[in-house]
Amino acid sequence: MYVAVDLAGVAAFALSGALVAVRKPLDLFGVLVLATATGLGGGFLRDVLVGQIPPAALEDWRYLAVPVVAGLVAFRFHRGLGRIEREIAVFDAAGMGLFCVTGAVLALEFGLPAVSAALMGMVTAIGGGVIRDLLAGRVPVVLREQLYALPALAGAGVAVAAVRLGLDDLAVIACGATVATGWRLLALRRDWHAPLPPGMDGY
Amino acid sequence: MYVAVDLAGVAAFALSGALVAVRKPLDLFGVLVLATATGLGGGFLRDVLVGQIPPAALEDWRYLAVPVVAGLVAFRFHRGLGRIEREIAVFDAAGMGLFCVTGAVLALEFGLPAVSAALMGMVTAIGGGVIRDLLAGRVPVVLREQLYALPALAGAGVAVAAVRLGLDDLAVIACGATVATGWRLLALRRDWHAPLPPGMDGY
Amino acid sequence: MYVAVDLAGVAAFALSGALVAVRKPLDLFGVLVLATATGLGGGFLRDVLVGQIPPAALEDWRYLAVPVVAGLVAFRFHRGLGRIEREIAVFDAAGMGLFCVTGAVLALEFGLPAVSAALMGMVTAIGGGVIRDLLAGRVPVVLREQLYALPALAGAGVAVAAVRLGLDDLAVIACGATVATGWRLLALRRDWHAPLPPGMDGY
Numbered sequence: 340m341y342v343a344v345d346l347a348g349v350a351a352f353a354l355s356g357a358l359v360a361v362r363k364p365l366d367l368f369g370v371l372v373l374a375t376a377t378g379l380g381g382g383f384l385r386d387v388l389v390g391q392i393p394p395a396a397l398e399d400w401r402y403l404a405v406p407v408v409a410g411l412v413a414f415r416f417h418r419g420l421g422r423i424e425r426e427i428a429v430f431d432a433a434g435m436g437l438f439c440v441t442g443a444v445l446a447l448e449f450g451l452p453a454v455s456a457a458l459m460g461m462v463t464a465i466g467g468g469v470i471r472d473l474l475a476g477r478v479p480v481v482l483r484e485q486l487y488a489l490p491a492l493a494g495a496g497v498a499v500a501a502v503r504l505g506l507d508d509l510a511v512i513a514c515g516a517t518v519a520t521g522w523r524l525l526a527l528r529r530d531w532h533a534p535l536p537p538g539m540d541g542y
Numbered sequence: 543m544y545v546a547v548d549l550a551g552v553a554a555f556a557l558s559g560a561l562v563a564v565r566k567p568l569d570l571f572g573v574l575v576l577a578t579a580t581g582l583g584g585g586f587l588r589d590v591l592v593g594q595i596p597p598a599a600l601e602d603w604r605y606l607a608v609p610v611v612a613g614l615v616a617f618r619f620h621r622g623l624g625r626i627e628r629e630i631a632v633f634d635a636a637g638m639g640l641f642c643v644t645g646a647v648l649a650l651e652f653g654l655p656a657v658s659a660a661l662m663g664m665v666t667a668i669g670g671g672v673i674r675d676l677l678a679g680r681v682p683v684v685l686r687e688q689l690y691a692l693p694a695l696a697g698a699g700v701a702v703a704a705v706r707l708g709l710d711d712l713a714v715i716a717c718g719a720t721v722a723t724g725w726r727l728l729a730l731r732r733d734w735h736a737p738l739p740p741g742m743d744g745y
Numbered sequence: 746m747y748v749a750v751d752l753a754g755v756a757a758f759a760l761s762g763a764l765v766a767v768r769k770p771l772d773l774f775g776v777l778v779l780a781t782a783t784g785l786g787g788g789f790l791r792d793v794l795v796g797q798i799p800p801a802a803l804e805d806w807r808y809l810a811v812p813v814v815a816g817l818v819a820f821r822f823h824r825g826l827g828r829i830e831r832e833i834a835v836f837d838a839a840g841m842g843l844f845c846v847t848g849a850v851l852a853l854e855f856g857l858p859a860v861s862a863a864l865m866g867m868v869t870a871i872g873g874g875v876i877r878d879l880l881a882g883r884v885p886v887v888l889r890e891q892l893y894a895l896p897a898l899a900g901a902g903v904a905v906a907a908v909r910l911g912l913d914d915l916a917v918i919a920c921g922a923t924v925a926t927g928w929r930l931l932a933l934r935r936d937w938h939a940p941l942p943p944g945m946d947g948y
Contacts, residue, residue, distance in 0.1 A: 364945035
């Protein structure tokens with residue numbers, strides 16, 4: 340169950356990475372590399388930090404196939420995907436919401452306390468996008484104006500609470516991902532943002 | 543004892559990261575993310591490389607509370623902190639001096655040879671600042687003109703020597719951190735720098 | 746045997762990192778830091794992901810000596826190395842070819858399946874250059890126009906196949922490194938590149 344969600348998160352992040360690469364534009368292999376790094380980067384970071392070594396993605400060929408297929412799809416059909424900038428943000432939000440759940444649940448399984456598990460969920464959710472943006476020379480999405488880290492942390496916290504309450508897997512995933520992705524998309528659409536430092540509002 | 547020093551290093555680096563974020567300016571959550579990444583990044587790198595997995599910071603809530611509090615303080619009171627650029631360098635130098643000691647001592651505890659332990663101390667001391675500067679789009683402090691890597695390596699080497707000589711914890715910390723932070727601050731104040739490549743002096 | 750190849754890869758990558766640093770120009774310690782990070786970064790990434798913790802480089806002083814010596818040589822004799830930009834690419838291609846073999850072979854030894862071992866070879870081969878370019882503020886070489894990731898993956902795949910066929914170590918190294926480095930250098934010389942996304946050719 341969590342593997343399917345994890346693969347969906349990989350696909351969503353890989354699409355976001357591939358679209359960033361298409362827009363630069365990079366060539367076919369640049370697109371595939373950025374799709375793979377974005378799709379698997381957050382999970383690698385999560386696995387190394389909680390101690391799942393080698394990372395699950397290295398022992399399951401589906402984790403390698405998904406970002407390659409996503410990269411090829413984005414390479415071929417990027418025009419059909421419409422306004423690219425918005426699509427990147429939507430796929431990124433979907434990947435973020437799915438990964439904050441899988442990161443938090445895996446951390447709980449490895450015996451981390453609840454607060455740390457929520458943090459690991461946030462790190463997993465943020466990691467892929469940070470790697471994508473560093474490689475592509477963009478300001479990391481998590482440091483930009485609209486809310487990003489807060490929805491990721493909230494989704495991970497909701498997932499931790501749902502696990503502790505004994506909800507079943509589907510409910511855990513639905514609650515956590517809905518909170519994180521929904522909040523992020525609302526923040527994007529309504530241009531919500533957190534307060535600036537006092538005295539810096541004039542920028 | 544070393545946990546207290548480690549937490550002080552986390553606080554110093556978190557303040558440096560938060561002040562970089564305030565100066566861009568990022569919003570409240572951007573400040574907290576950059577403070578946390580800067581404060582915990584070097585220690586995560588150290589723990590993963592020496593084999594302390596999951597990292598100590600994930601199993602102790604104080605490691606998560608310290609950067610958040612430091613980020614909130616910097617966010618609210620950044621104007622009272624005066625000339626921000628200089629403050630960043632001072633907090634950064636303090637974090638660097640504390641982390642070069644904890645990195646070297648932990649590496650010795652995990653059985654690494656002396657030279658590697660000194661290198662791990664340097665990596666720990668440099669890591670947080672590199673992560674901060676990469677995320678913020680600045681040239682990493684370790685590659686800039688005044689001395690940085692050399693004081694970090696020297697402080698780590700002094701700490702390794704002090705442990706091998708059987709000095710007590712307080713002496714190890716005092717010697718290593720004083721050498722690293724003191725040398726770094728002197729290099730900043732007097733604008734000491736290492737030689738440039740031959741033929742490149744004209745830049 | 747593989748240690749010797751690994752050290753040669755460290756030396757080649759360290760030279761490429763040192764020459765990037767000389768060209769900015771950074772000072773002596775900046776050159777040494779960038780040489781060490783470039784030389785050891787890919788191997789650290791490989792070791793952490795396959796579970797060789799602490800990384801081999803931390804338990805063998807030669808891994809620390811090689812990049813320092815390479816950095817000093819590049820610092821002192823960079824003018825004798827001629828047209829620097831081309832030299833960087835040649836050393837980078839050599840390091841890439843050697844690391845894609847050692848990464849793939851180590852991953853096989855740690856029990857990873859063939860496809861994952863080839864991927865790990867590619868990650869090892871790409872990692873050092875990505876770290877170098879991120880630290881130096883350059884576009885990562887793997888995302889630039891000429892082929893890079895594909896030769897690295899091909900060399901790693903050839904090495905995996907050679908191991909599975911039971912060839913001896915020297916043949917494994919020769920086949921893998923020749924394919925990767927040779928293809929990369931040909932791509933550079935003849936300006937081969939992969940196709941751009943459809944509709945983006947006009948850039």
